[in-house]
Amino acid sequence: MQPASSVIARLREGVARLRDEGSSAAHDPELVHRVRVSSARLRTRVELVGARMLRDDLRWLRKSAAALRDLDVLVERAHPEPWARWLEHRRAEERSAFLATLASARAKGLLTAIEDASSADGDEDGARERIERLRERALRSARHLEDPKAADSAFHDLRRRLRRLRYALEWIDADAKPLEDVQAELGALNDHTTALRELERSPLAASLAAKRAALERDLAPRRARALKAWKAAKAWIEER
Amino acid sequence: MQLWLVRHAEAEELRVGITDAQRALTKKGKKRWKKGVRGLDDLGVRFDFLAHSPLRRAVETADLATPILRGESAVTTDLARPPSDALLDFLRDASDASTPPLERVAVVGHEPWLTDLAVWLVFDWRSALSPTSPPWLELEKGGVAVLEGELVPGRMRLVALHRARTLRRLGRTR
Numbered sequence: 248m249q250p251a252s253s254v255i256a257r258l259r260e261g262v263a264r265l266r267d268e269g270s271s272a273a274h275d276p277e278l279v280h281r282v283r284v285s286s287a288r289l290r291t292r293v294e295l296v297g298a299r300m301l302r303d304d305l306r307w308l309r310k311s312a313a314a315l316r317d318l319d320v321l322v323e324r325a326h327p328e329p330w331a332r333w334l335e336h337r338r339a340e341e342r343s344a345f346l347a348t349l350a351s352a353r354a355k356g357l358l359t360a361i362e363d364a365s366s367a368d369g370d371e372d373g374a375r376e377r378i379e380r381l382r383e384r385a386l387r388s389a390r391h392l393e394d395p396k397a398a399d400s401a402f403h404d405l406r407r408r409l410r411r412l413r414y415a416l417e418w419i420d421a422d423a424k425p426l427e428d429v430q431a432e433l434g435a436l437n438d439h440t441t442a443l444r445e446l447e448r449s450p451l452a453a454s455l456a457a458k459r460a461a462l463e464r465d466l467a468p469r470r471a472r473a474l475k476a477w478k479a480a481k482a483w484i485e486e487r
Numbered sequence: 488m489q490l491w492l493v494r495h496a497e498a499e500e501l502r503v504g505i506t507d508a509q510r511a512l513t514k515k516g517k518k519r520w521k522k523g524v525r526g527l528d529d530l531g532v533r534f535d536f537l538a539h540s541p542l543r544r545a546v547e548t549a550d551l552a553t554p555i556l557r558g559e560s561a562v563t564t565d566l567a568r569p570p571s572d573a574l575l576d577f578l579r580d581a582s583d584a585s586t587p588p589l590e591r592v593a594v595v596g597h598e599p600w601l602t603d604l605a606v607w608l609v610f611d612w613r614s615a616l617s618p619t620s621p622p623w624l625e626l627e628k629g630g631v632a633v634l635e636g637e638l639v640p641g642r643m644r645l646v647a648l649h650r651a652r653t654l655r656r657l658g659r660t661r
Contacts, residue, residue, distance in 0.1 A: 298550055299550055299553040299556070299560070300539065300546050300549050300550045300553075300560055300562070301546070301560075301562060302560075303559045303560050303561060304560070304561055304562050307561075352563045352564045352565045352573060352577065353561055353562060353563050353577070355541075355564045356540070356541035356562035356563045356564045356565075356566075356567075357541070357562050359508060359541035359542075359562075359564065360541035360542075360543070360562050363509060363511075363543045363546065364546060
C-alpha cells in the first residue's frame with residue numbers, strides 16, 4: 248500500500264497555514280481544496296487498514312472543507328447582482344465555520360492521532376476485501392439511477408461512493424483512471440445542485456425566479472451526461 | 488445520560504525513539520481489552536457515542552471497542568489533559584446534535600484525569616484535583632466507571648465500577 252506520509256504532510260501543512268494565517272489563507276480556494284481532498288483520502292486509508300476510529304473525524308473535517316469549497320466554486324462563476332453579493336455572504340459564513348472547525352480540540356486531536364492511525368499497512372488481503380465491498384456498494388447505490396424520478400441525493404450518494412472507491416484503488420496503486428470522467432460529471436452536477444440549493448435558501452429566491460428556472464432547465468441534461476458517464480464506468484467496475 | 492469512563496488498556500513503556508503520545512497497546516493489553524469488550528457486550532452495553540483522547544494507546548483502546556459502538560466517534564485533545572468546561576461542552580454539543588439525545592456515552596482517556604472528571608461530575612469538587620490528595624477512585628487499565636445523571640458538575644452519581652478482570656471473565660465465558 249502507498250505510504251500515507253505525503254498525504255498527512257499535505258493535510259498538516261494546509262491546516263497549519265489556515266490556522267496561522269486565518270481568514271486570509273481561507274481565501275485561497277486551493278488550500279481549502281487540499282484539506283478536503285487529503286482528509287477524504289486519509290479517511291479511505293483508515294478504512295482500508297480496517298480501523299474504525301478517526302473515520303468520523305476525517306469525514307467531519309472533509310464536510311466542513313467541502314461546504315466552503317462548494318461555495319468557492321460557485322462564486323468563481325459570473326453571477327448577476329444581488330445574487331453574487333448573497334453568495335459572497337454565504338461564503339464568508341462557511342469560511343468562519345471552517346476556521347472554527349480547524350481551531351477546535353477535535354481537529355487538533357485528529358492531527359495528533361492521524362499519523363499512527365493511518366501509517367499501519369494493514370494486510371493486503373483485508374484491503375482487497377474492503378475494496379470489493381466499496382465496489383459492490385457503488386454498484387448498489389446506482390441501482391435506481393436510470394429512473395427519471397431518482398432524487399438528486401442518489402447521484403450525490405454515487406459520487407461519494409465512487410470517490411471512496413477511486414481513493415482506495417489509488418492507495419493500492421491500482422488503475423482508477425476510468426472513474427475520472429464520471430467523477431467529473433458528477434462533480435459538475437453537484438455544483439449545479441449546490442447553486443439551486445443556495446438559491447432556494449436565499450431571501451432573494453422570489454426575485455431570482457428566472458435564474459432558478461434556467462438552473463432547473465439545465466438540470467436534466469446534466470443528469471443525462473452524468474448517467475452516460477456512469478454507464479461507461481459501471482461496465483469497467485463490473486469487469487474488475 | 489450515562490457516561491462510561493474507560494481507561495486505556497495496558498500500553499508499552501516509554502522508550503527511546505517514541506514519544507509518550509506514540510505508546511501503543513501491548514499484545515497482552517489488546518488481548519485483555521478485547522475480552523473486556525466482549526464482557527461489556529455480554530452485559531448488553533452499547534455506546535451511542537464515543538469520544539477518545541488522541542494518544543495512540545487511547546485510539547487503539549477505542550478502536551477495539553468498535554463492536555459495541557452504535558453511533559459516531561470523535562477524537563479530542565480535551566481528553567488528554569485535566570477535565571475542563573470545554574470537554575463538557577463538547578459532550579453536550581454531541582448530545583444536542585443527536586436525535587434522540589445520547590443516552591450512553593463513552594470517553595476513553597487517561598489517569599488521573601478520568602478520576603478527576605468523575606470527582607468533578609459527582610461532587611462538583613475540584614479541590615480534590617490536587618496531586619497531593621489521596622486517590623478517591625483510581626481506574627485500572629481497561630477498567631470502566633459508569634456515571635449517571637445530568638452532565639453538569641455535582642449532578643451525576645457513580646452507578647458502577649467494572650474492574651478490568653471482571654469484564655474479562657465475563658468475556659471469556661463465550
